Structures are given as C-alpha cells and as structure tokens.
C-alpha cells in the first residue's frame with residue numbers, strides 16, 4: 241500500500257548527504273514518487289552544484305532555486321510546478337535557520353532581528369509554501385514539516401528555535417484545519433537529534449545526542465532514513481486519516497520523565 245507512483249513531491253531543504261530532507265527524498269523515490277528538489281542558492285553556485293550531484297541518482301524532474309526569503313523564487317517554483325507537472329501531491333518542508341549567536345547562552349538576549357529571522361525562515365515559510373501549494377493540490381495532498389521537542393519543552397541552547405518550532409506546530413494545526421476541506425493533510429515529524437549542518441549550530445548538540453542515546457527507550461537516536469520512512473508513510477494513503485498531528489520519530493525519548 242505504500243506506493244507513491246504517480247505522485248509529484250516537492251522536497252525542500254537538501255544541503256548535503258546528512259540532511260534529513262535527503263533521507264526523505266530517498267525514501268519517497270523508493271516508494272515511486274516523481275521528485276522536484278529545491279536548493280538554497282548562493283552567489284557562487286556552490287550549493288546548486290553540490291545538491292545537483294547528490295540528487296542525480298533520484299532523477300528529479302524539477303531542480304529549482306528557492307530561498308524562502310525571496311517571494312519571486314517561491315512564485316517561480318510553484319509556477320514551474322504548474323507548467324511542468326500540472327498538479328502537486330506532496331510538499332516536504334524541511335528547512336530552518338537561526339543565527340548561531342542565538343543558539344547558545346541566554347534566551348533573554350535574543351535580538352529582535354535574530355528572532356524575526358528565525359521565525360521568518362523556519363516558521364512563516366511553511367505558511368507561505370502551503371498557501372502556494374494549495375491551488376496545485378487539486379487531488380488532495382500531504383504537507384509534511386520537521387519539528388523538534390524544543391518546541392514544547394525548554395531544551396538548553398535551542399532558544400529562539402524552540403519558539404520557532406512552537407509556532408510551526410501551531411501553524412500545522414491551523415493549516416490542517418483550513419486545508420482539510422480540500423483533502424490536504426498537514427503534519428509534522430518531531431525528529432530526535434541528528435548530526436546535520438543545521439544541528440551543528442546548536443550549542444552542545446553532541447551532548448544532546450549522547451543524552452538521548454543513554455535515556456531513550458531504544459537507547460539510540462534516529463537516522464535520516466527512519467525519518468524518511470515516516471515521511472513516506474505520512475505522504476501515502478496509509479496515513480489518509482491523519483492530519484494536524486506531530487508524530488515523534490525520536491526512539492521514544494519524548495515519553496521519558498527522567
């Protein structure tokens with residue numbers, strides 16, 4: 241039943257082979273989905289080259305620049321989907337950003353601009369991309385974003401990103417309530433800590449991972465592929481009754497009190 245053949249999936253957030261989005265793209269591809277990949281462009285074209293090489297084996301039929309702070313790039317991404325695919329079935333929102341300075345030390349010292357940047361890129365982008373995807377999801381759809389426990393508990397150093405994730409999880413519920421009328425499901429996966437480019441900016445990330453390995457029921461953290469498997473499930477008809485939820489893929493860490 242986990243068959244995504246004939247489904248068009250847009251995957252954001254691949255930076256390298258450690259990216260959670262890379263794990264998701266691989267599992268969607270295995271399930272038969274037709275992929276469109278976006279990357280964060282830079283002046284020298286380095287990211288474009290790196291991501292293009294990485295994703296080549298997955299034969300994406302679209303490969304587009306999309307900085308979520310750039311309205312024109314967002315518009316152009318969805319216009320291309322309309323032109324080339326005609327419809328969109330799956331949207332993977334797998335990106336976040338906060339200044340490194342705001343990911344350690346005291347939360348009360350967060351600057352206005354640092355707060356705004358983190359919330360704009362990490363939270364508002366889900367709202368904007370979902371709004372752009374809505375008219376293209378003519379046969380229903382599945383929107384999936386990535387969150388972390390720091391959105392519901394105070395985790396050392398996660399700071400402003402915790403506020404961004406709280407906003408993201410609330411956005412999932414509001415989007416699910418609205419888009420359900422069009423049979424579009426919206427869910428979040430709350431992943432356990434994984435070493436990636438983004439997580440390396442969080443102060444003490446290795447301590448967080450080691451703590452999870454000691455305490456989680458499965459005595460380990462999770463892999464990008466495990467998150468990818470859950471995303472493939474949520475994208476598929478197997479999850480047709482699930483929307484507005486935050487699903488923990490964290491080796492069980494979230495249930496522990498001590």
Ligand SMILES: NC(=O)c1ccc[n+]([C@@H]2O[C@H](COP(=O)([O-])OP(=O)(O)OC[C@H]3O[C@@H](n4cnc5c(N)ncnc54)[C@H](O)[C@@H]3O)[C@@H](O)[C@H]2O)c1
Pocket residue numbers: 252253254255256258259260261279280306307308309334335336337361386387388389430431432433434435436437438439
């Ligand atoms: N790694 C973890 O431990 C962990 C745990 C739970 C949730 N998450 C979440 O997973 C998601 C993916 O992060 P990751 O850990 O795979 O790290 P990553 O660094 O591989 O991915 C982050 C992505 O965000 C993209 N990005 C940043 N600013 C952008 C912008 N303005 N426009 C477009 N893209 C932009 C980057 O290019 C990158 O591809 C994030 O939402 C993160 O918060 C990560």
